[in-house]
Amino acid sequence: MLLLLCHVYVAQAQSVPTGLSGQDLRAKHVIKGTVLDEFGKPLVNAIVKFSEGKTSVVTDNSGSFEINESGEDETIIVEHPDYIARKLRFKRDVPVLVRMDESYLKTPDKVQVLYNVRNTNELTGAVTSIYNKQLTSTPTPLYLNALTGRLAGFYTQEVSGFRSARTTSITVNDLAGTLPNEATRYASGISDNSEINFSLRGQAPVTIIDGVQRDIYSIDPEQIESVTVLKDALSTLLLGQKSSRGVLQVITKKGIAGPPRISFTAQTGFQKALKTPEPLNAHQYAYLYNEALLNSNLPAAYSAEAFEAYRNGSSPYIYPDVNWYNTILKDNSPISKYSLNVNGGLKNARYALALSYMNQQGMFKSADQFDYKTNLEQNRYLLNSNIDVDVSRDFTIGLQVFGRIQEGRQPGAGVTEILNRLYRTPNNAYPIFNQNGSYGGSSDYIANLYQQAMGSGYLLDNGRDLMANLDLHYKFDHWLPGLFARAKVNFSSLSSTVVNRAFVQPVYDVSLDAGGNPSYTRFGSISDQPNSMNATSTAQQFYVQGALGYNFSTEGHSGSAMLFADQQSSTYQYDLPGKYTNIAATVNYSYSHKYFAEAAVNYAGFDRFEPGHQYGVFYAAGLGWDIAQENFFKDNLSWIEQFKLRGTFGKTGNSNENSLGYFSWRGAFGQDGTNSYPTSTNYSPIYGLIERNMANVHATWEKAHKLNIGMDLQALKYFTLNADYFRDTYYDLLQQRGSTTEIIGLAYPNENVGKNLYTGQELTLTYKNSINKFNYFITANASRLRTRVLYMDELQQRYAWNRRTGMPVGQTFGYLADGLIQTQEEANRAPLLAGTVVYPGDVKLVDLNDDGVIDQFDQTALGNTKPQINYGATLGFNVAGFDFSVLVQGVRNRTYQQTDYSFGNEGKDQGYSYMLGRWTPATGATATYPRLTVGFNANNTPFLNNSSFWTHSGEYFRIRNIDVGYTLPYRITRRLRVAGLRVFANAQNLFTETAYERLDPEVYSNAAYPIQRTINAGVNIKL
Secondary structure, three states, X not given: OHHHHHHHHHHHHOOOOOOOOOOOOOOOOEEEEEEEOOOOOEOOOOEEEEOOOOOEEEOOOOOEEEEEOOOOOOEEEEXXXXXXXXXXEOOOOOOEEEEOOEOOXXXXXXXXXXXXXXXXXXXXXXXXXXXXXXXXXXXXXXXXXXXXXXXXXXXXXXXXXXXXXXXXXXXXXXXXXXXXXXXXXXXOOOOOOOOEEEXXXXXXXXXXXXXXXXOOOOOOHHHEEEEEEEOOHHHHHHHHHHHHHOEEEEEEOOOOOEEEEEEEEEEEEEEEEOOOOOEOOHHHHHHHHHHHHHHOOOOOOOOHHHHHHHHHOOOOOOOOOOOHHHHHEOOOEEEEEEEEEEEEEEOOEEEEEEEEEEEEEOOEOOOOOOOOOOOOEEEEEEEEEEEEEEOOOOEEEEEEEEEEEEEEEXXXXXXXXXXXXXXXXXXXXXXXXXXXXXXXXXXXXXXXXXXXXXXXXXXXXXXXXXXXXXXXXXEOOOOOOOEEEEEEXXXXXXXXXXXXXXXXXXXXXXXXOOOOOXXXXXXXXXXXXXXXXXXXXXXXXXXXXXXXXXXXXXXXEEEEEEEEEEEEEEEEOOOOOEEEEEEEXXXXXXXXXXXEEEEEEEEEEEOOOXXXXXXEEEEEEEEEEEHHHOHHHHOXXXXXXXXXXXXXEEEEEEOOHHHHOOOOOOOOEEOOOOOEEEEOXXXXXXXXXXXXXXXXXXXXXXXXXXXXXXXXXXXXXXXXXXXXXXXXEEEEEEEOOOOOOOOOOOOOOOEEEEEEEEEEEEEEEEEEEEEOOEEEEEEEEEEEEEEEEEEOOOOOOOOHHHOOOOXXXXXXEEEOEEEEOOOHHHHHHOOEEOOOOOOOOOEEEOOOOOOOEEOHHHOEEOOOOOOEEEEEEEEEEEEOOEEEEEEEEEEEOOEEEOOOOOOOOOOOOOOEHHHHHEOOOOOOOOOOEOOXXXXXXXXXXXXXXXEHHHXXXXXXXXXXXXXXXXXXXXXXXXXXXXXXXEEEEEEEEEEEEEOOOOOOOOOOOOOOOOOEEEEEEEXXXXX
């Protein structure tokens, strides 16, 4: 830290040139000036040229330039890949001072690939990147939310509007236990993400942060330099037995030599639930509940007097009507974030320091009767520091330390419990408080929702995360130019605990005695408020990497080769460590900047497989040809700067730890406490040994053959197009056989029997240009994914429509529905599920094989079987200090099952507005819901029988993000002694258009924390 402060002090002492006073300023053909970045600091390697001349110069380390050219041109152009080009007039006798604005869409010459940096125009694989400014415009706790709709092939689905903290103590159920193949207990990783499901070309990608595999998604976007997705076999091959899944790679900001660049951002906003269920009021509920009872041949539960009391509210304690959603949920919840980033250093010692704090509150109300907070909340503190020191001309050391402290709070009853009860509890179940001030309740509802949300104490969860990287790089240029050695050592540690200060209070059911006086009956229990702490998760990771490489470049030829080895050792929840090892070699070659070739081979292993069968060979190769560099092309189509065709093919692997199990090749024997036989006159039990599992000595890694063909086009300096086609065949997939049997008393383990095919197309288009000082851009992407089961060892099916093989991976199966039965005649003719009777208003199931019975032979694919299409587009502009961007995103050909039924499984739950569309003899032609019943109904209950009646469209179109800001002119901020000042406002999930609007198309679970609309405003100050 002392070294860092010294660097800051020295860097601050450096002067930033604001003008030049050279003796040749008045020379007719000499122009001198300085180019500054958005911090008002020298911008190195900016290109300066006359608008009509061919002469160009590059700014030096002080941002200065000098042009000497004959002619009368009085306009210069300043360009840099990371900044918006500036065109300005000058006077030959006055020094030029140019301040550049950072570009929303960056186009750097180099890109971070897996464990390496490559020239963008030499890549043959499928690699896509986005940069800092595209991330910071989205107000979100997780950077994953900022990626939605921005990267072709990368798909996200938000499944919760707030994090779900782990509050269960580590027990034997969290460990692998004594069963070597008990995969359901084995955790292959611990993630801080419980809000967003994401995939890359249909697979769960490996997340790599600054060269290390870590499942951390709460990094502040302000700290991120770039996010890159690596999608093809060649780009991911160094991961060995994880290379089939693709890579989501995050690179945080590194130090840049120069005076300190300080950026501070403060922002605050509020979140509002997009969709929540619409409960029936007490009168509607009572009416429809009676109707359901009568339809089920049961006596009515509510009298006419009860209807009237619910309607007029004359007896709120005996006949309550409580909208629990309005009672315990707030309309808006605040969210705030503060970020400080400092970057700079000397030429041989550079630093980047980032600090961040975020506070997000949940949607539960709080009561003033307690002197502590009970609402859902999280506080997150992040630290990321990078220091790079050139020990000598050839030797560089880099040290990175990342730390995260996360503190969460929730009501003592638990968020999941409250949301489940909120969805299930009818408005008329009980009053909030009884007349005597006690909590309302009953024998069926022994917990009061108001008490659970505001008076049940609280739970505190605490997470601590530390990651330290040490990078060593040595150049052997004095022996052989281009030869280098590299090493990395990483240690990561994660732990979380829960502090339990929850308590339970009883509820009271009120009734009137013969004299009309209230009588109270207690239900539930009483517990004191504890003060206990337990561990909920723990993880340690150790990673070491070494590489020896050689880069060369001669006239028309360039390339590199590398020998690479690494090992990752990970321990989760006190299990034995799992070790991945890779020994690899890579080579790439470029000729005349138009012919490209790459290859890689990896000998990789995982120690959870049987000894002697832990290692396998994986390989990949790629070719590329930039036709635009050919003379015959240049001479005829010179306006096309790049027209590169590329392709890769490789064999990759995936250990699939969760399906593999915990040392599944080992057998295990023991006593289960059940299987015994009596002995002696006392009949004392003697427990015998049992076989606990069926060992799978042949288990091995899953494999894939992955083909990617792509094209990169750049034209007119403003337009780029990237297109990819991929065909990925995954085989030896770990699955349980459909023909499994437990005749021997044991279930079959997962075996390498499955085979799936994933094909698709991806397209990204970008256009950016300017009209005078109006700079604008549009970038759009679309991806199409088709999946197909090639083999899954299913039982022999009688009919083609029963077969899972040949259908999309994960396809839902069930019965087709042909609307609702309208008449008793239809009901009499309807084919039946075994042991059922149907009535008008029930779902009409289709008898596909015409045998008069609904059974497993009538099951078929439900919902969409077409390729899913994901798309997104970002449009934006900036002019006169104003900047604006909007991201739209959507999904096509997506369906899902909405599994619900009237009044719940036990027939006591709340009813909702969609039940008003139920079938009755008077509304049969327009009914949107089956007739109401109480409890189980074989035809209508989707919990037991999926049918297409409950299949809904998951297609949607969103205005995902809008960001607008204004940056004060430099001439004003300079007087304020700041380099830049920008005020901004942004919004997330502002508008959604969807075919099925009952719930949000992403968070479609009735009892899930709803997705949030966020409105946010803030200020950014640069020094």
